[in-house]
Amino acid sequence: MAQNHVTFLAMRDYAMNCSFSVAWLMAGACCINATFAAAPGDRIDNFRLLDQNGASHELRYLSDAKAVVLMVQGNGCPIVRQALPAFRELRDSYRSQGVEFLLVNSNLQDNRDAIAAEAKEFGIDIPILADDTQLVGEALGFERTAEVFVIDPKTWQLTYRGALDDRLDYEKQKPAPTRRYLADALDAMLAGQSVPLARTQTAGCLVNFPERTRGAAHAAISYSETIAPLLQKNCVACHRTGGVAPWAMTSYDMVRGFAPMIREVLRTKRMPPWHADSHYGHFVGDRSLSTAEVQTLVHWIEAGSPRGARPDPLLSQSAARTEWTLGTPDLVVEVPAFDVPATGVVNYQYPTLPNPVGHDAWVRAVEILPGDRSVVHHVLAGLDDPESKEARVGQLAAFGGYAPGKNAFFYPDDTGVLLRKDARLLFQMHYTPNGKSARDVTRVGYYFADTPPKHPLHLTFLFKGGLAIPPHAKAHTETVEFVYDRPVVVYTLMPHAHLRGKASRFTAIYPDGRQEILLNVPKYDFSWQTTYVLEEPKVFPAGTKVIFDMTWDNSAQNPANPDPDKTVRWGDQTWEEMNAGWIRFRYLDEGPDAAKTAEAR
Ligand code: HEC
Numbered sequence: 001m002a003q004n005h006v007t008f009l010a011m012r013d014y015a016m017n018c019s020f021s022v023a024w025l026m027a028g029a030c031c032i033n034a035t036f037a038a039a040p041g042d043r044i045d046n047f048r049l050l051d052q053n054g055a056s057h058e059l060r061y062l063s064d065a066k067a068v069v070l071m072v073q074g075n076g077c078p079i080v081r082q083a084l085p086a087f088r089e090l091r092d093s094y095r096s097q098g099v100e101f102l103l104v105n106s107n108l109q110d111n112r113d114a115i116a117a118e119a120k121e122f123g124i125d126i127p128i129l130a131d132d133t134q135l136v137g138e139a140l141g142f143e144r145t146a147e148v149f150v151i152d153p154k155t156w157q158l159t160y161r162g163a164l165d166d167r168l169d170y171e172k173q174k175p176a177p178t179r180r181y182l183a184d185a186l187d188a189m190l191a192g193q194s195v196p197l198a199r200t201q202t203a204g205c206l207v208n209f210p211e212r213t214r215g216a217a218h219a220a221i222s223y224s225e226t227i228a229p230l231l232q233k234n235c236v237a238c239h240r241t242g243g244v245a246p247w248a249m250t251s252y253d254m255v256r257g258f259a260p261m262i263r264e265v266l267r268t269k270r271m272p273p274w275h276a277d278s279h280y281g282h283f284v285g286d287r288s289l290s291t292a293e294v295q296t297l298v299h300w301i302e303a304g305s306p307r308g309a310r311p312d313p314l315l316s317q318s319a320a321r322t323e324w325t326l327g328t329p330d331l332v333v334e335v336p337a338f339d340v341p342a343t344g345v346v347n348y349q350y351p352t353l354p355n356p357v358g359h360d361a362w363v364r365a366v367e368i369l370p371g372d373r374s375v376v377h378h379v380l381a382g383l384d385d386p387e388s389k390e391a392r393v394g395q396l397a398a399f400g401g402y403a404p405g406k407n408a409f410f411y412p413d414d415t416g417v418l419l420r421k422d423a424r425l426l427f428q429m430h431y432t433p434n435g436k437s438a439r440d441v442t443r444v445g446y447y448f449a450d451t452p453p454k455h456p457l458h459l460t461f462l463f464k465g466g467l468a469i470p471p472h473a474k475a476h477t478e479t480v481e482f483v484y485d486r487p488v489v490v491y492t493l494m495p496h497a498h499l500r501g502k503a504s505r506f507t508a509i510y511p512d513g514r515q516e517i518l519l520n521v522p523k524y525d526f527s528w529q530t531t532y533v534l535e536e537p538k539v540f541p542a543g544t545k546v547i548f549d550m551t552w553d554n555s556a557q558n559p560a561n562p563d564p565d566k567t568v569r570w571g572d573q574t575w576e577e578m579n580a581g582w583i584r585f586r587y588l589d590e591g592p593d594a595a596k597t598a599e600a601r
Contacts, residue, residue: 037141038139038140038141038161039161040157040158040159040160040161040195040198041157041158041198042157042158043155043156043157043158044059044140044149044151044156044157044158045139045267046058046059046060046156046267046268047135047136047267048268048270048523049104049129049131049132050112050129050130050277050522051127051128051129052112052115052119052127053116054112054279054280054520054522055127055503055522056503056522057102057127057129058268059156060156062100062153063153063557064098064556064557065098065099065100066097066099066189066190067094067098067099067100067150067151067152067153067186067189067190068100068102068150068151068153069090069099069100069101069148069149069150069182069186070103070104070140070148070150071087071103071147071148071149071164072103072104072105072106072137072144072145072146072147072148072149072204072207073103073104073105073115073145074105074106074107074110074145074204074205075107075109075114075115075118076118077145077146077204077205079145079146079168079170079203079205080204080205082168082173083146083164083168084124086164086165086167087101087103087126087148087164088124088126090182090183090186094186099190101126102126102128103124103127103128103129104129104136105128105129105131106131106136106137106142107207107208108134108208108210110130111130112279115130132291133294133295133298134209134295135266135267135298136267137207138212142207143202143206143207144202144203144206145205145207146163146168146202146203146204146205147161147162147163147202148160148161148162148164148182148202150182150185150186150189150195152189159185159189159194159198160181160182160185160198160199161198162181162199162200162201162202163181163182163201163203164181165177165180165181165182165183166178166179166181168203169203170203181197181200184197185197211295214299215303218299218302218303220306221296221299221300221303221306222308222310223252223300223305223306223307223308223310223312224310224312224313225310226296226300227296227297227300228252228255228313228314229313230293230296231249231255231314232313232314232317234272234287234293235249235271236249236314240317249314250315250317251312251314251315252307254314255314262297262301263297263298263301266289266298267298269523272287272288272289273287273525273527274288274530275521275522275523275524275528275530276288276519276521276532277520277521277522279520280517280518280520281519281532281534281535282534282536283519283533283534283535284409284534285407285409324367324369325367325408326365326367326408326409326410326445327447328445329366329367329445329447330445330446330447330448331357331445331448332443332446333353333425333443333444333445333446334442334443335351335353335379335429335441335443336351336353337371337439337440338351338429338431339438339439340372340375340437340438341433341437342435342436342437343433345433345573346430346431346433348428348572349427349429349430349431350426350428350429351426351427351429352384352424352425352427353424353425354424354425355419355420355421355422355424355425356425357419357448358421359421360418360421361418361446362416362418362419362448362449362451362452362453363411363416363417363418363419363446363447363448363449364415364416364447364449364453365410365411365446366381366399366408366444366445366447367444367447368401368402368408368443368444369402369442369443370402370440370442371439371442371443372439372440373404374434374438375431375432375434375438375440376402376429376430376440377430377431377574378401378402378403378428378430379402379403379427379429379430379442379444380396380397380400380427381397381398381399381400381402381425381427381444382396382399382426382427382428383398383419383423383425383426384423384426385420385424386422386423387420387422387423388423390459394460394461396426396428397459397461397582398417398459399446400531401529402442403529404527404528404529406529406531409531410447411457411491411584412537414454414455415453415454415455415456415457415586416449416453416457417456417457418456419446427442427444430572432574455587455590455591456586457584457586458584458586458587459582459584459585460482460546460582460583460585461580461582462480462546462548462580462581462583463480463578463579463581464579466570467568467577467578467579468569469500469552469554469567469569469577470554471554471564471565471566471567472554472555472556472564472565473552473553473554473555474553474554474555475502475503475551475552475553476551476552476553476554477550477551477552478550478579479548479549480547480548480579480581481545481546481547481548482545482546482548483543483544484540484542484543484545484585485543486542486587487539487540487541487542487587487588487589488539488540488544488585488586488588489537489540489585489587489588490518490534490540490583490584490585491537491584491585492531492532492533492534492582492583493518493519493531493532493581493582493583494529494530494532494581494582494583495519495521495524495548495550495581496529496578496579496580496581496582497526497552497577497580498526498574498575498576498577498578499526499560499562499574500552500554500560500568500577501524501525501526501553501577502551502552502553502558503521503522503523503524503549503550503551504519504520504521504524504548504549504550504551504581505517505519505520506518506519506546506548506581506583507546507547507549508538508540508544508546508547509545509546510540510541510544511541511542511543518534518538518546519532524550524551526574531582531584548581550581552577554566562574562575563575
């Protein structure tokens with residue numbers, strides 16, 4: 001990352017020495033003002049937004065709906081407030097027929113908290129999606145609040161846009177509508193007929209989209225000075241030759257070719273891969289883009305991905321990168337080789353090795369490099385220490401783990417995990433056969449502290465066995481609660497589920513009753529096993545309760561679901577489920593000597 005940053009600065013210096021005029025002229029010559037305004041018949045692109053409660057909503061997820069109705073909402077607008085009761089009534093009567101109703105707020109002046117407050121004050125029990133980048137409203141051509149958009153999930157075409165009915169107008173309203181445009185449109189769609197009146201005019205408050213008229217400026221966004229550095233800073237670490245991403249950003253031509261796909265992954269918040277809701281807490285290594293960065297990239301793409309005339313920064317990437325993201329380890333251990341068969345199910349393997357350093361050592365990080373990523377599902381690096389009072393599950397992941405997309409990190413300052421002289425290294429290896437036999441030799445790098453840290457680190461493992469996730473459940477939630485009976489400092493949070501994992505949340509309830517959402521993962525993704533390291537560790541007084549919620553999607557709408565007809569129970573394999581929450585912490589009052597007597601659940 002540091003390396004990237006340097007490249008970025010160097011590029012800027014270079015670019016500033018160049019003249020401005022060529023790119024400017026070229027941009028001016030080709031600028032086409034791409035103003036989007038969806039009309040009935042247009043296909044609506046996918047998007048994913050979070051609502052006022054931090055829940056995720058993706059348009060394409062609603063493919064099993066008969067129709068999707070969006071209404072433009074804005075705080076403080078009297079017309080939309082007056083339209084809401086009728087909208088809710090329609091929701092109530094059409095919901096059972098498979099019609100989805102959502103509100104979308106693209107207002108510049110409304111943020112999540114303000115939207116939640118408006119929802120509370122007006123009793124709005126319909127999700128209000130926060131279009132924080134305005135990209136969805138821009139593309140759909142929102143003009144006024146209270147306008148409704150009806151989408152047919154069979155084709156993703158817009159079938160109706162306009163007023164809900166003819167009751168409302170500025171400062172006057174009829175006692176009852178004489179024309180019910182939205183209901184008529186829905187009735188027609190449910191009857192398999194075309195919508196009788198596909199477009200009407202809406203009264204409502206104008207929504208300000210300052211970027212909408214800036215097409216010329218978007219066409220002048222500099223690839224060399226703005227776009228390429230943005231990609232280098234946020235994407236190239238993975239999207240490089242030999243990186244974990246499937247394609248490398250090695251030139252303008254590559255980026256241009258993938259431009260529509262980049263637009264899609266940004267609109268659906270799939271890339272960069274980062275799954276914590278930025279509304280709650282700050283985490284180390286947050287990969288998400290700022291609102292302005294997303295807008296810049298998408299506007300550049302919508303302007304036709306102009307190249308400009310400057311040199312292409314992506315052509316000169318620093319190729320050499322160490323395979324260890326944390327730097328060269330102090331010790332590299334090879335996990336005993338394992339032959340993975342071509343097919344079948346392999347039980348977890350638990351190889352152990354004697355402590356290779358031959359004396360007590362304090363570990364401050366581990367990084368795990370699987371030998372064959374195509375068959376290594378996950379690895380836990382732990383301890384087998386008969387003298388430790390730590391529970392076995394705590395010992396098993398004492399040092400950390402690997403799963404695809406997992407980040408390696410140094411333990412917090414002044415903390416470490418003790419590897420005693422007579423303890424053994426213990427590994428949990430989960431192999432998944434992939435059609436051809438393979439031999440895996442996984443390497444584990446250990447990073448040691450020169451001096452004993454001030455505090456031993458512990459792990460709380462939150463789980464509830466006895467899972468039974470009903471077939472076809474779109475959202476099944478289980479909650480685990482845990483109370484710390486001594487004051488602790490909490491450093492990291494990690495939710496874990498398998499392929500049906502949908503969302504997760506950690507909440508703290510302090511002894512004074514104050515409630516704080518520590519981490520919200522609105523769209524859990526099994527492919528990205530992230531340990532969320534709190535930027536500011538949290539001190540929990542004794543008596544603080546942690547609530548860990550995990551939600552699964554066992555419906556056919558979950559594309560990763562191996563079998564929506566099954567009742568899913570707890571199990572190690574990915575077609576079974578887990579609700580596992582890990583918290584790394586230290587006791588506030590515990591020094592290094594207490595390490596051997598520590599207790600954790
Ligand atoms: C931490 C690594 C990582 C970072 C950072 C990252 N990507 Fe990706 N990207 C991946 C991986 C892995 C895939 C393929 C798997 C997937 O889609 O999750 C991918 C897939 C994609 C795809 C293709 C989607 C598909 O699967 O068809 C696009 C487009 C993309 N990334 C764009 C970006 C952009 C733009 C950025 C930066 C703003 C970015 N990525 C940052 C790892 C990364």
